Amino acid sequence: MKKAIIIGATSGIGQAVMLELTRRGWEVGIAGRRQEQLIELQRTNLNVIATQRIDITHPDAADQLHTLIGKMGGDIDLYFHSSGIGYQNPSLDIDKELRTVETNALGFTRMVTAAYHYFLQHPERPGHIAVISSIAGTRPLGAAPAYSATKRYINHYMDCLRQLLHIQGVRHLCLTDIRPGFVRTPLLTDGGNYPMQLDVNQVAKEIVNGLERRKSVITVDWKYRLLVFFWRLIPRFIWLRLKIASKK
Template sequence: MKKAIIIGATSGIGQEVARLLVRQGWRIGIAGRREEALRSMQQTNPEQIEIQCLDVTEDNAILHLNRLVDRLGGMDLFFLSSGVGYQNRNLEPEIELNTARTNVEGFTRMVTAAFDYFKKTGGGHIAVISSIAGTKGLGVAPAYSATKRFQNTYIDALAQLSRMQRLNIRFTDIRPGFVATDLLRNGKYPMLMHADEVARHIVRALKHKKRVAVIDGRYSLLVFFWRMIPRWLWERLPIKN
């Protein structure tokens, strides 16, 4: 039976992916900050689900991850779904710094731990949820878009490092468009997708071990043209959401 660790499984996309993997027969270890939500999900299928409270911004997060892996009996897939994002036109420092703590510091802490585990055990699959926001800097959410670019680049670098070291580690960088989760609780967004729909796309991408998965096709087209906008024009666009 395949085994997956899912970080950030207490709500949204991570929770929906966890549900789909359980239906497909995976044993999963789910982690997040809200113990009550974790226990509630475990009760739906206690034979296939292990749980662990974990905050990616805490120094002890790797210790908690290792405990969860041990209880699960190993892992074949590491899936990181935790992240924060805010609109911050006023550039309130704590909002920007908190975004970086989770999306950069926490991201790095957990992904490097997974990389080291798979390096020692002979290989595995690391998948992360980043965002199409990493394509260009969004003026309404500077830290969010910058941290997502960081995540894209970091996974690119680890994929190269894995090949340099001849490791059997696969990577999937999942870049959704706008998804109706708590992350987008403020503002109106075009082409809004639902978490369960996005999760189905993600599970297909994981099955085929896609290196980069932009979700969905509409956003793939958007990103294609988005990249072509010159910097001088981008800086003058009145983006409000």
């Protein structure tokens, strides 16, 4: 049976991906800050074989990841990183901006580098690191500066790791950058205006299908693939004058 670790499985996309993977026969270990959610998810799903409370902004989070891997028998096939926060923040509330950077950039880097080292030390089986960034990383969004910039950071970081794999001659590790459009989850409850919201279970299915095909980038769904294609054609000087995703 294949084994996955999901960081950020206590709600939203991470939880839906966890349910989809277990439905397809995977065993999973799950993490997040909300311990009671983790316990409840394990109680109600036989394929959740381990839990670990992990706050990715905490310096010991990588050690906690190794503890979770140990609880799963020491071997995993997939590291799935869903943890993230975000706000529309046109007033540039500094607390929101810094917390977003701390979670989406610093916490992300801490965890993904730990997973990368883990897989490099285990060349005996194919490994896979999948992370959720966002279409928000593909162009700057002025109403959510830290969110958009940290998602861009994730896009870029994953491409850097991809190049590093080539430099290091590593062939057994697959990397996937998942870029959803707006998905109906607790993340979108900050009062912002979020059109074209996707169903989280459909999104999870599309993500897991892409993971099984070991795709390097998964943009969800087809409407957002079209949107990203066209908005990439807009010249920068015009883009910066557009009024996008403003507050309600």
